Amino acid sequence: NAGVMQNPRHLVRRRGQEARLRCSPMKGHSHVYWYRQLPEEGLKFMVYLQKENIIDESGMPKERFSAEFPKEGPSILRIQQVVRGDSAAYFCASSPDRDRTQYFGPGTRLLVL
Amino acid sequence: GENVEQHPSTLSVQEGDSAVIKCTYSDSASNYFPWYKQELGKGPQLIIDIRSNVGEKKDQRIAVTLNKTAKHFSLHITETQPEDSAVYFCAAYSGNTPLVFGKGTRLSVIA
Numbered sequence: 001n002a003g004v005m006q007n008p009r010h011l012v013r014r015r016g017q018e019a020r021l022r023c024s025p026m027k028g029h030s031h032v033y034w035y036r037q038l039p040e041e042g043l044k045f046m047v048y049l050q051k052e053n054i055i056d057e058s059g060m061p062k063e064r065f066s067a068e069f070p071k072e073g074p075s076i077l078r079i080q081q082v083v084r085g086d087s088a089a090y091f092c093a094s095s096p097d098r099d100r101t102q103y104f105g106p107g108t109r110l111l112v113l
Numbered sequence: 114g115e116n117v118e119q120h121p122s123t124l125s126v127q128e129g130d131s132a133v134i135k136c137t138y139s140d141s142a143s144n145y146f147p148w149y150k151q152e153l154g155k156g157p158q159l160i161i162d163i164r165s166n167v168g169e170k171k172d173q174r175i176a177v178t179l180n181k182t183a184k185h186f187s188l189h190i191t192e193t194q195p196e197d198s199a200v201y202f203c204a205a206y207s208g209n210t211p212l213v214f215g216k217g218t219r220l221s222v223i224a
Contacts, residue, residue, distance in 0.1 A: 004156075033211070042119075042202055043157065045211035056211060091156055099208060101147060104156040 002027065004094050004105035005074075012111045013082050021077040021108045025094030032075045033102060034060075034067060037089045046090075049075060050098075082112045115140040117205050119215025126193050127223050134218045136203035137185040143205040146186045148177060151200045151217075160201075161188070193222045 005024040013019050025032050030051045035043040045059040049069035060067065064082075069075040079086055089109050093102035116139040126132050138146075144165040149157035163170045163177045163186065170177050174193075179186040190197055203215045 006156075040217075042214040042216040045213070048211060059211065099145070099206075101159060101162060102212060103159065104149070106156045 004092055004103055006092050006105035006108050008108060009106060010109050010111070012113060014113050015083055016081050019079040019082050019086070019110055019112075021079075021090050021092075021110070023075040023077070023092030023094075023105060025075070025092075026103055029094035029096050029103075031095045031098060032069050033093045033095075034075075034077050035091045035093065037091060037107075043091060046077070055098075079110075082110075084112050086110060087112045115143060115205055115207060115210050115213040117203060117213050117215045119203050119218060121218060122216065123219045123221070125221045125223060128193060128195060130193055132188075132190045132193050132197070132220055132222075134188045134201055134203070134220075135185060136187070136205075136215050137183075138205040138213075139184065140205065140207050140210070141181075141184065142207040142209065143184075144208065145206040146177070146179060147204050147206075147212075148188050149202045149204070149214075151202065153199075157202060190220075193220075195222050195224050198222045 032049045034046040037043050047060045047067045048056040064080045066078045089107045091107045093104045095102045119136045147162035150160045151157045174191045176189040200217045202217045204212050206212045
């Protein structure tokens with residue numbers, strides 16, 4: 001059973017460009033969570049999705065950030081018009097239901113030049 | 114909302130010694146407490162978790178204790194090995210709010 005997959009593992013963007021981060025949950029998991037991690041810091045919750053629905057986006061900036069988890073295909077975290085402050089590691093986790101253990105992917109390291 | 118404090122931020126131990134990392138939480142409704150290990154350049158890996166109906170859980174060299182009254186929980190690693198060196202994160206979950214993480218403890222095991 002493959003774990004949580006994320007791609008790309010590394011992404012470099014110039015200020016003003018768009019970043020698209022993908023996450024494929026573990027097989028059988030329909031709940032996906034996105035977290036952001038700054039250097040030397042813990043993980044900060046951004047958004048929680050369940051197939052086709054956003055359940056909780058309380059941690060996601062109101063501007064420029066959006067997330068989706070379509071019926072078919074991976075979950076996408078989209079950052080429009082990136083700024084240097086968006087540089088961070090973005091992790092995706094999945095679980096089979098809301099109250100079960102979350103398993104993390106290897107992350108996407110975004111660098112904005 | 115929930116707030117999780119983790120101490121110490123860095124910890125160095127000699128190989129074979131024990132390591133203890135402590136976390137406190139603020140939301141008395143929290144009922145699930147996982148611990149994750151993160152190695153350099155990798156994602157967090159679940160190493161042990163505990164639910165609020167249990168006071169202690171052990172898995173080989175790793176154990177977690179929970180004191181609901183005091184709202185704190187601890188990770189204990191015995192007979193540490195160099196491969197235990199990593200950043201460890203505690204987290205708390207209440208079911209009503211997202212998983213909230215501590216800021217991490219960088220553990221170094223010196224051979």
